[in-house]
Amino acid sequence: MSASSAAPAPFDDQNQSADIIIRSSDGVCFYVHKLIISQASPIFHDMFLIPQPVSGDDEGFTKRPMVDMIEESKIWDIILRICYPVPKPLVSCLHDIHAILEAARKYQIEVVSQEMRRTLLLPLVLERHPCRVYALACIYNLPDIAQAAARNTLHQPFLEDEAELPELVLMTGLQYHQLLQYRKKCQEVVATLTALGPFWTWAGCHIVGGPVFGFGAIPPCTQCTKGTSRVGAQKIPEFIKQYVRSAAKVLEDTPYGAAVCTRPVLEPAMTSASRCDKCREKSIGRILDIATTFAKQIDDRLNEIKFPVTRDVRPSGH
Numbered sequence: 001m002s003a004s005s006a007a008p009a010p011f012d013d014q015n016q017s018a019d020i021i022i023r024s025s026d027g028v029c030f031y032v033h034k035l036i037i038s039q040a041s042p043i044f045h046d047m048f049l050i051p052q053p054v055s056g057d058d059e060g061f062t063k064r065p066m067v068d069m070i071e072e073s074k075i076w077d078i079i080l081r082i083c084y085p086v087p088k089p090l091v092s093c094l095h096d097i098h099a100i101l102e103a104a105r106k107y108q109i110e111v112v113s114q115e116m117r118r119t120l121l122l123p124l125v126l127e128r129h130p131c132r133v134y135a136l137a138c139i140y141n142l143p144d145i146a147q148a149a150a151r152n153t154l155h156q157p158f159l160e161d162e163a164e165l166p167e168l169v170l171m172t173g174l175q176y177h178q179l180l181q182y183r184k185k186c187q188e189v190v191a192t193l194t195a196l197g198p199f200w201t202w203a204g205c206h207i208v209g210g211p212v213f214g215f216g217a218i219p220p221c222t223q224c225t226k227g228t229s230r231v232g233a234q235k236i237p238e239f240i241k242q243y244v245r246s247a248a249k250v251l252e253d254t255p256y257g258a259a260v261c262t263r264p265v266l267e268p269a270m271t272s273a274s275r276c277d278k279c280r281e282k283s284i285g286r287i288l289d290i291a292t293t294f295a296k297q298i299d300d301r302l303n304e305i306k307f308p309v310t311r312d313v314r315p316s317g318h
């Protein structure tokens with residue numbers, strides 16, 4: 001144990017009304033109130049029913065009962081700020097979130113568990129570390145977060161979001177397998193949308209009563225008919241086919257809606273379309289319309305795929 005020091009305000013030794021000290025593993029003393037801590041944690045509530053040893057006064061601290069914890073001061077600072085009516089800290093480090101979730105489980109501090117569940121869904125955390133969030137959701141039996149995280153893993157080539165995935169070691173083989181199966185299913189569903197038949201159907205070629213935004217709605221350009229081909233009753237310009245090919249390719253690794261609206265996917269088709277000065281403007285507009293509608297189609301289909309959540313059946317403590 002390193003030499004003790006006082007925690008920053010409002011948990012410092014100036015806090016006269018504090019009636020207990022929580023000392024972290026790195027020797028930081030948090031001057032807190034039994035009443036608040038007991039309300040937050042039934043474990044502490046029960047612990048406080050037993051008299052606690054009083055801290056030694058040789059370091060200049062006021063004598064108060066002291067409880068030694070195994071977690072670091074960084075973790076206790078966050079936990080206490082969540083329990084107290086003070087501004088909540090923003091936590092985005094997955095390592096810290098894991099340590100806080102573990103402490104919250106151990107001491108049954110529901111308000112802290114809740115805050116961490118909310119944190120895991122913040123775009124800053126979820127979108128940046130979907131696989132790690134998925135692993136934590138598995139470890140702590142958080143099915144809604146597991147589903148959201150699994151969906152977000154589609155935004156990146158598989159397991160390429162991190163150099164290291166320290167939480168992965170705590171998942172079961174089944175939970176990992178389920179993530180792989182989910183991804184495979186999403187890839188298959190999305191692949192059916194880029195197959196030319198279905199693509200032209202939703203894109204408006206064969207819809208009774210006329211295209212939605214489609215190819216038939218605008219008469220084909222007379223200047224650049226070269227390269228168009230017929231699909232059903234419609235003439236399809238080559239740049240549209242080019243777009244579908246680019247989209248299909250990017251969807252293999254990242255099967256989600258917004259992936260088909262990115263610049264690298266749109267650019268080759270737009271470059272082709274802009275070669276004709278007669279229809280340039282309309283054609284580029286059509287590509288953008290198609291991309292937006294296509295992205296929505298993809299996301300709608302993905303929304304139908306439910307993630308098979310299995311609760312962690314291992315003994316507690318992992």
Ligand SMILES: [Zn+2]
Binds near residue numbers: 222
């Ligand atoms: Zn043209």
